[in-house]
Amino acid sequence: MNAEPVSAEADIEHPDVILCPGGPMLLRGDHLVQDADGSTHRTERPVSAVCRCGKSSRPPWCDGTHKVIPDRDKP
Numbered sequence: 001m002n003a004e005p006v007s008a009e010a011d012i013e014h015p016d017v018i019l020c021p022g023g024p025m026l027l028r029g030d031h032l033v034q035d036a037d038g039s040t041h042r043t044e045r046p047v048s049a050v051c052r053c054g055k056s057s058r059p060p061w062c063d064g065t066h067k068v069i070p071d072r073d074k075p
């Protein structure tokens with residue numbers, strides 16, 4: 001059975017990392033995330049949200065805090 005090559009266009013349509021404007025970084029699939037203390041966390045969900053605003057109460061994971069901070073302070 002021959003596997004079909006994956007085109008560059010297919011990679012663009014299904015990225016592993018998505019940066020949400022003013023919000024988190026979404027990771028699709030299996031990733032390792034390092035927090036500010038240097039601890040490494042493996043993603044366990046099909047899609048994981050990593051905080052980019054620095055205000056989450058559950059770092060490195062997004063808790064939605066970016067929704068209540070002023071736009072000028074968002075990533």
